Amino acid sequence: MSTEPQTTYADRVFRSPAAFVGGILLLVLALWLGGDAVLRGEGNTPWRALAALLCAVPLVVAFTLRPAVYAGTGLLRVRNPFRTITIPWAAVEDVRASYSSEIFAGGKKYQLWSVPVSLRSRKRVANRNSRAAKASDDPYGRISSSAAARGGAGQPGRAPADQTIADLRELAALNAPRPEAQGTPTVRWAYEIMAPAIAGAILLIVVFAMG
Incomplete structure (x- = not known):
């Protein structure tokens, strides 16, 4: 059962469309090749393919489909490949993007996987x-x-990551005074992703060890 605070998040969702589309394509390719090996393979091939799928599919989901940032009136939820960080707006100390997008809260730094920086x-x-x-x-x-x-005089354009960071800073300043935005960050590990990936890796090692 999830231990994340029950709250209603606003409709502001930040994610990488390129990563999402790439993840869908990778999943289709993996299921096509892996499914064919499971159905048509001989010897240990079906088991190897099944173990590889069990390990690879959660990892593809973790690094492409899962990353997202959900911005609500009280909380910011950062969903990274293997962790979900819930941050009340009042706890946000800074949001910046240099070579990667980062948020500082509660004296710690968290990466924003869904906001990739493109030089x-x-x-x-x-x-x-x-x-x-x-x-x-x-x-x-x-x-x-x-x-x-392009937006008129005095309105220079911004790269997508920099625009997202600017939006998050604006939301933090706007929502931090709200009573529901008080508190400290919490972290939950994505065991639903980690468990099948680890199980698949172990099964793959066992199958290859058996020859």
């Missing part, structure tokens, strides 16, 4: 902002249509 995306946005700034230069103070289309 290439940052560079692309910076170049676009630079071009927009040059295009908007006008001796009469006018703003070009291209700059207006």
